[in-house]
Amino acid sequence: MAPKLPPLETVGMALSTLRANRMRSLLTMLGIVIGNASVITLVGVGRGAQNLADSQLSSLGANVLFILPGRNDTRRQGIDVPKTLVLEDAEAIAEQVPSVRRVVPQITLSEVVQSGAQAVTSSISGVTPDFVPVRSFEVAQGRFLSESDVRSARSVVVLGPDLRDKLIPTGQAIGRQVRIRDQSFEVIGVMAPKGAVFGSNQDEAAYIPLTTMVSRLSGRDPTYGVVLSFISVEAVDEQRTSAANFQITNLLRQRHRILREDDFVVRSQKEAQSIVGTITGGLTLMLAAIAAVSLLVGGIGIMNIMLVSVSERTEEIGLRKALGARSTDVLLQFLVESMVLACAGGVVGSAVGISAVSLVALFTPLPAAIAPATVAGTVLLSGSIGLFFGVVPARRAAQLDPIVALRSL
Structure with missing residues (x-):
C-alpha cells in the first residue's frame, strides 16, 4: 500500500496549483468576496439602524410613558385617530395616579x-x-x-x-x-x-x-x-413604570366608560425599544439572507471551476495514481484547493465589508458596527461552502481510473 502523503505536502501541492493559475483563482474567489462583503455590510448597517433607534428611544427616559388616542388596530391601519384624549384626562392622571x-x-x-x-x-x-x-x-x-x-x-x-x-x-x-x-x-x-x-x-x-x-x-x-x-x-x-401603566390604564377606562376595547394606547420606552428591535432585527436577518445568496453563487462558481480543473488535469491525476498516490490524497488535494479559494475569498470579503461598514459610520448618522463573531462566522461559512461545493469535483478526481486517465497522454 502506498504511504499516505503528509497534510503539509497536500496543502503545499494545492497552493502550488492555485498559484499556477492565478487569474482563474482570483476570478473564482470573486463570488465569495462579494458574498462576504455583502453579508458583513448589510448586517453592520442593520445593527447600526438598531443602535440608532435604541439611542433615540433611550433618550426619552426609561420611566416615561406615552398615552396616545385610538386603538392599536386603528393606528396600524392609518384610520383617523378618534378624539379620545382630552385635557381633563391628563389632569386626572396627575391628581389621582400616585406612581x-x-x-x-x-x-x-x-x-x-x-x-x-x-x-x-x-x-x-x-x-x-x-x-x-x-x-x-x-x-x-x-x-x-x-x-x-x-x-x-x-x-x-x-x-x-x-x-x-x-x-x-x-x-x-x-x-x-x-x-x-x-x-x-x-x-x-x-x-x-x-x-x-x-x-x-x-x-x-x-x-x-x-x-x-x-x-x-x-x-x-x-x-x-x-x-x-x-x-x-x-x-x-423606573421600577414603578409598570405600576404607573396599570394605574393609568384603569383610570382612563373608568373615565371613558370602557367595557370592551380601549380607545387609547399606553406605550413605554421599553416596549417601543422591543418593537423597534424586533423590526430592525428581522430586516437585518432578511438582508443578510439575501446577501448570503451571493455566497451560494460563489460556491457554485468554485464547484464549476474545480470540475473544469479535474477535466484539464486528468493526465496529472492518472500519473500521480500510477506513481502510487492514493485516491484519498487526490480527494484531499482538491478539497484543500476549494477550501483555500473559499477561505481566502472570505478573508478578503470580510476586509471589504468592514471597510464599507466603517465608511457608512463615517459619512452617515448610523452608528454602524460589526461584531467579531459575525466576521468569524462569515469566514467559517465561506470555508464550509468551499468544502461542500468541493466534494463533487474532489470525488470525481479521486475516482478516476489511472489507466483510463493515462490513455490521453
Missing part, C-alpha cells in the same frame, strides 16, 4: 412659521413647562416656557435648532418675532439638538404654551373640549 411624578399634555399641529422672507412648514407643539424634564430636552439659548406663560397664554415660542437656522440664519434669535398662522410670537429660547424621535425631527419643531395653542391655534372642540394629540407621563422611578 406618576409629572404629566405633560401635548397638542401638535403642522403650521407654516414665518420670519421676514423665510417660511418653513413645521411641527408646532403646545406643551407645559414639564415638557423639558419629562422628555429629557435641553435649552441651548434663552429659556423654555414657564408656568406664567401658560397661565397668561402668552404669545411666546421656543424654536428647535434646525428651525431657528432656517428662519433666522443670522443674528440673535432671542427677542425676534415670528408668525404662526398670521399671528405674531416672540422667540424666547432655542432648544439644544435632539435629533429624530419616532421618525420626526425634533430639531425642526417649535413649542408654545398649551393654553396659547388652544386659544389661538387649535381651539376647543364643542363636544369634547380640549383634545390632546398625546400625553407624556413620567413615573416616579
